[in-house]
Amino acid sequence: MGARHQALLVPARRREVMSAAKPKAVISDLDGTLCDVAHREHFMRVRPKRRDEFHSACVSDPIVEPVHELLKLFRAGGYRIVLLTMRPQRYRPQTEQWLARHGVRYDELIMAADTRPDAVQKKSIYLERIAPRYDTRFVLDDRASVVAMWRGMGLMVLDVAGADF
DSSP states (O other), X not given: OOXXXXXXXXXXXXXXXXXXXXXXXXXXXXXXXXXXOGGGTHHHHXXXXXXXXXXXXXXXOOBOHHHHHHHHHHHHTTOEEEEEEEEEGGGHHHHHHHHHHTTOOOSEEEEEOSSSOHHHHHXXXXXXXXXXXXXXXXXXXXXXXXXXXXXXXXXXXXXXXXEOO
């Protein structure tokens, strides 16, 4: 092979090495995806929304077993599990207790930093904190706007609920 052709291959090899250095990962949302929120949705249907009560009630959520099983399969396949939720940071203790009680194994739990819309905030968190560290292969979410955002970024997404909100 000529020197010209070898030079063309170097960037491709470098990209392969860079992506191989990052662990493969799955991102999963919590509320409405891994956590069944049906028993607390009424807090969000009233005006003004009762967000604190909605988030406080997370400790009573049933787990969405098919999503949990899927995460276990990914983990068994060597994937890192990144939980990305728009729950405010102040609910971290309750969230971690819920995850432990349901036996959810994960590598990272990232919670909301501000009150921007979910799709905007998740995209920002992904670009700043997840993409530099993980080779994201799959995303699980339930919110139409967030699913559209992930797909717009070229990621494979399972829309677990088809929620149009």
